[in-house]
Amino acid sequence: MSEPAVGPPSSLLDLPPARARDRLHAWATGRGLPAYRAGQVARRLWTAPVASWADATELPAALRAELADVFPLPRLCADVVQRSADGTVKFLWRLSDGEAIESVLIPSGNRRTLCISSQAGCALRCSFCATGRMGFRRNLSAFEIAGQVRETVLRNPSDKPTNVVFMGMGEPLLNWPAVDTALSVLNAPDGFGIGARHITVSTVGILPGLASFAARPEQFRLAISLHAPTSMQRLGIMPIEKKYALDAVLEAARAFRKRVTFEYVMIAGVNDAPADADALARLARRLGALVNILPLHPGGAPDLTPTSPQAIAAFADRLRHQGVEATVRRSRGLDIDAACGQLRVETERRRRHAAPAVGI
Ligand code: SF4
Numbered sequence: 001m002s003e004p005a006v007g008p009p010s011s012l013l014d015l016p017p018a019r020a021r022d023r024l025h026a027w028a029t030g031r032g033l034p035a036y037r038a039g040q041v042a043r044r045l046w047t048a049p050v051a052s053w054a055d056a057t058e059l060p061a062a063l064r065a066e067l068a069d070v071f072p073l074p075r076l077c078a079d080v081v082q083r084s085a086d087g088t089v090k091f092l093w094r095l096s097d098g099e100a101i102e103s104v105l106i107p108s109g110n111r112r113t114l115c116i117s118s119q120a121g122c123a124l125r126c127s128f129c130a131t132g133r134m135g136f137r138r139n140l141s142a143f144e145i146a147g148q149v150r151e152t153v154l155r156n157p158s159d160k161p162t163n164v165v166f167m168g169m170g171e172p173l174l175n176w177p178a179v180d181t182a183l184s185v186l187n188a189p190d191g192f193g194i195g196a197r198h199i200t201v202s203t204v205g206i207l208p209g210l211a212s213f214a215a216r217p218e219q220f221r222l223a224i225s226l227h228a229p230t231s232m233q234r235l236g237i238m239p240i241e242k243k244y245a246l247d248a249v250l251e252a253a254r255a256f257r258k259r260v261t262f263e264y265v266m267i268a269g270v271n272d273a274p275a276d277a278d279a280l281a282r283l284a285r286r287l288g289a290l291v292n293i294l295p296l297h298p299g300g301a302p303d304l305t306p307t308s309p310q311a312i313a314a315f316a317d318r319l320r321h322q323g324v325e326a327t328v329r330r331s332r333g334l335d336i337d338a339a340c341g342q343l344r345v346e347t348e349r350r351r352r353h354a355a356p357a358v359g360i
Pocket residue numbers: 122123124125126129130131132133168169170171204225340
C-alpha cells in the first residue's frame with residue numbers, strides 16, 4: 001500500500017481523552033489556573049460537547065476566549081442531511097479541505113446505531129460498493145472519525161448513538177493509528193462512554209491491522225466483510241483477496257478470540273446459490289461466527305442485481321439448518337441515497353449538473 005495521505009493538523013480532538021486531559025492539565029497549571037479547570041474544559045470535548053468554546057458558559061469569558069485561540073475546536077459541516085421514512089438519517093459531512101464523508105444513523109427500538117467512515121473514498125474497489133468506485137482520497141484524522149459522533153450529538157443530544165459500526169466509507173484497518181485513537185474516544189468514560197461490545201470494526205481482513213486491533217484489551221467486535229465463501233469467488237468481487245487471501249483472513253479472525261460476524265452481501269447469480277450457503281456454513285461453523293446477510297442496496301452497484309427477498313430468506317434458512325446463526329439485515333433508507341458512498345457520488349453528480357455551463 002502507498003503511504004497514507006495526511007489529513008488536517010491535529011487538535012485536542014485528535015488525542016485520546018486521557019492525553020487531551022493531560023495536555024489541558026499542563027496548560028492550566030502553567031497558566032496558574034485552579035486544577036479543576038482542566039477537567040471542566042476536558043468534558044466539553046466529548047462528554048458534554050460544545051460547538052464552540054463560547055458555549056461553555058460555566059467557564060469565565062476570558063478563559064473561553066483564550067481556549068478558542070489556543071485549542072480551536074474543529075467541526076464537520078453537515079452538507080446534506082437526508083431523512084428516510086423508516087427513520088434512517090444519512091449525513092454528508094464536508095471536511096475542512098473540501099472532502100466529503102458519510103455517516104448513517106439507524107434507529108431501531110432503543111438502539112441508535114451510527115455507521116461511520118474511516119477514510120474519504122476507498123482504494124479497495126469492491127465491485128458492489130459505490131465508495132470503492134470513487135477511489136481513495138485520503139485517510140481521516142481521529143477527530144474526523146470520532147467527530148461524526150460528536151456532530152450527531154451536537155445536532156441532537158437524544159440522537160447519541162448506543163452503537164457504532166465502522167462500516168461507512170473506507171477500510172478502517174488501513175487507517176489504524178487514527179482508528180485506534182477514535183476507538184478510545186468512543187469507548188472511554190471521558191469520551192463517549194459507549195461499551196466496547198457495542199462498537200464494531202468491519203474489515204475486509206487487512207492482516208497487520210487485524211493484529212493491532214486484536215492486541216487491544218477491550219471487547220470490541222470484529223466483522224469480516226466476507227461476501228463470498230471461496231477464494232475464487234471472492235477474487236471476482238473483492239480485489240483485496242489477491243493480497244490477503246480468505247484462508248489467512250479467517251485464521252487471523254480465529255486468533256481474535258472474540259465473537260466474529262461475517263458480513264455477506266447477497267448478489268444474484270454471484271454468491272447466492274445453495275452450494276454457496278453450504279460452503280459459507282462450513283466457514284462460519286469453523287469460527288463460531290454469526291452471519292449477517294445484507295441485501296445489495298440497488299443504488300450502490302448499478303451493474304449487479306440484488307438477490308430476491310425470497311431467495312435471501314431461503315439462503316438464511318439453509319445456514320440455520322446447518323447450525324449457523326444468521327440474521328438478515330433490512331435494507332434501510334431505500335428512499336434515500338443510503339448505500340455506502342452513494343450520497344457523496346449523487347451529491348457531486350447533482351451539483352455538476354446544476355452548475356452553470358462554462359466554456360465558449
Ligand atoms: S466495501 Fe468497504 S473495503 Fe470494499 S470498496 Fe467499499 S468501503 Fe472499500
